Amino acid sequence: MAATDLERFCNEEKRNLSLGGHVGFDSLPDQLVSKSVTQGFSFNILCVGETGIGKSTLMNTLFNTTFETEEASHYENAVRLRPRTYDLLESNVHLKLTIVDAVGFGDQINKDESYRPVVDYIDTQFENYLQEELKIRRSLFNYHDTRIHVCLYFITPTGHSLKSLDLVTMKKLDSKVNIIPIIAKADTISKSELHKFKIKIMSELVSNGVQIYQFPTDDEAVTEINSVMNAHLPFAVVGSTEEVKVGNKLVRARQYPWGVVQVENESHCDFVKLREMLIRVNMEDLREQTHTRHYELYRRCKLEEMGFKDTDPDSQPFSLQETYETKRKEFLGELQKKEEEMRQMFVNKVKETESELKEKERELHEKFEHLKRIHQEEKRKVEEKRRELEEEMNAFNRRKLAVETLQSQSLQATSQQPLKKDKDKKNFFSLPSACSITSGRHVN
Ligand code: GTP
Numbered sequence: 001m002a003a004t005d006l007e008r009f010c011n012e013e014k015r016n017l018s019l020g021g022h023v024g025f026d027s028l029p030d031q032l033v034s035k036s037v038t039q040g041f042s043f044n045i046l047c048v049g050e051t052g053i054g055k056s057t058l059m060n061t062l063f064n065t066t067f068e069t070e071e072a073s074h075y076e077n078a079v080r081l082r083p084r085t086y087d088l089l090e091s092n093v094h095l096k097l098t099i100v101d102a103v104g105f106g107d108q109i110n111k112d113e114s115y116r117p118v119v120d121y122i123d124t125q126f127e128n129y130l131q132e133e134l135k136i137r138r139s140l141f142n143y144h145d146t147r148i149h150v151c152l153y154f155i156t157p158t159g160h161s162l163k164s165l166d167l168v169t170m171k172k173l174d175s176k177v178n179i180i181p182i183i184a185k186a187d188t189i190s191k192s193e194l195h196k197f198k199i200k201i202m203s204e205l206v207s208n209g210v211q212i213y214q215f216p217t218d219d220e221a222v223t224e225i226n227s228v229m230n231a232h233l234p235f236a237v238v239g240s241t242e243e244v245k246v247g248n249k250l251v252r253a254r255q256y257p258w259g260v261v262q263v264e265n266e267s268h269c270d271f272v273k274l275r276e277m278l279i280r281v282n283m284e285d286l287r288e289q290t291h292t293r294h295y296e297l298y299r300r301c302k303l304e305e306m307g308f309k310d311t312d313p314d315s316q317p318f319s320l321q322e323t324y325e326t327k328r329k330e331f332l333g334e335l336q337k338k339e340e341e342m343r344q345m346f347v348n349k350v351k352e353t354e355s356e357l358k359e360k361e362r363e364l365h366e367k368f369e370h371l372k373r374i375h376q377e378e379k380r381k382v383e384e385k386r387r388e389l390e391e392e393m394n395a396f397n398r399r400k401l402a403v404e405t406l407q408s409q410s411l412q413a414t415s416q417q418p419l420k421k422d423k424d425k426k427n428f429f430s431l432p433s434a435c436s437i438t439s440g441r442h443v444n
């Protein structure tokens with residue numbers, strides 16, 4: 001059945017009946033209220049502003065209590081988000097209040113990335129909620145919702161204009177959170193300057209396309225007050241936890257040598273306007289806007305990123321199951337492709353390694369053959385040398401033998417010669433004439 005047919009069918013079926021007596025479903029709103037009260041509420045405020053601009057003081061003033069705070073140093077390397085959660089009770093309404101401080105905002109020399117930790121923090125809270133929603137067994141009923149409902153953007157009371165850091169940060173945040181810009185320490189700026197400053201800020205926000213939170217005017221009960229308050233934005237606030245006696249009343253104020261600035265005096269600052277708008281009139285709208293506008297946008301983008309769509313290319317409704325099946329098939333296909341690629345890669349790698357190993361083996365073999373040849377050559381040379389040396393040794397031995405033979409012969413010869421001499425000597429002395437002849441010749 002087409003959608004239009006179904007509508008017609010339902011309209012035809014819808015009938016107004018008058019009741020014969022009291023049934024009791026008119027108590028539904030009361031049931032809702034009582035359920036909500038029992039369950040309690042959560043409200044999360046993000047404070048973005050320079051270190052020492054008065055964030056903690058304003059929070060203490062707004063909730064009329066003292067939250068634990070520590071002064072931030074001016075030497076943070078990067079902006080850091082510090083959430084603190086408190087359980088508050090007013091009458092019998094429980095409020096889980098989370099105040100998130102952007103610690104170190106505006107303190108870095110390079111402020112290009114100052115907005116990023118803030119954006120990431122907001123996204124992380126959306127992601128956590130989405131993950132809870134997508135769980136099979138979800139417990140959204142008692143889930144601690146940490147999504148940021150409002151961002152109080154503290155503007156430094158320079159009296160000139162917005163800083164580029166303010167414009168960039170607000171621009172990055174405006175699609176993710178309800179921004180309420182406030183001029184901090186408004187007691188440091190004169191009335192006429194403040195008026196001009198407010199106009200300047202608003203015109204700069206408009207010209208830079210920054211969307212700030214507008215108090216809703218569609219609910220008749222608050223249309224008037226909200227439209228008046230929209231014209232007062234940005235609120236110029238003063239914070240103080242100090243109590244000063246004015247007349248015979250103790251009021252929260254800041255005391256100066258020249259007078260007293262009363263926080264809750266509407267002619268001194270817009271603190272009361274901010275408290276009215278933020279807490280008393282529009283707290284629920286801020287929570288609703290966070291869920292229906294900002295979270296919805298995040299969820300839609302995230303699901304589209306994951307491949308989910310409401311309609312197919314022919315603008316026909318696309319069921320979640322079909323999308324899931326298609327995605328699953330796509331995923332399995334991709335997985336198979338990846339597996340095949342990896343297998344191919346592995347085979348190639350093995351082949352590569354195998355051929356590398358073969359090449360190495362061949363090189364080693366060649367090296368071995370080469371060494372073997374060198375070794376054989378060396379061996380041959382040594383063998384030749386040995387032979388030569390042997391021959392030399394043999395020749396030497398032969399020569400030695402010959403010399404020895406000669407020596408022994410000559411020795412024999414010399415040992416026979418004295419015998420002969422003795423014989424000769426004997427013969428000589430036995431012949432005196434001969435001697436005389438010799439001596440006679442000698443005398444002559
Ligand atoms: P960090 O958390 O350290 O970044 O500081 P903060 O932004 O929380 O500022 P904090 O509330 O600690 O205030 C810093 C100083 O400013 C204190 O001395 C406050 O008394 C003073 N201060 C706070 N609000 C105002 C204000 O509205 N006007 C003036 N003149 N001073 C204020």
Ligand code: MG
Nearest residue numbers: 055056069070
């Ligand atoms: Mg602080």
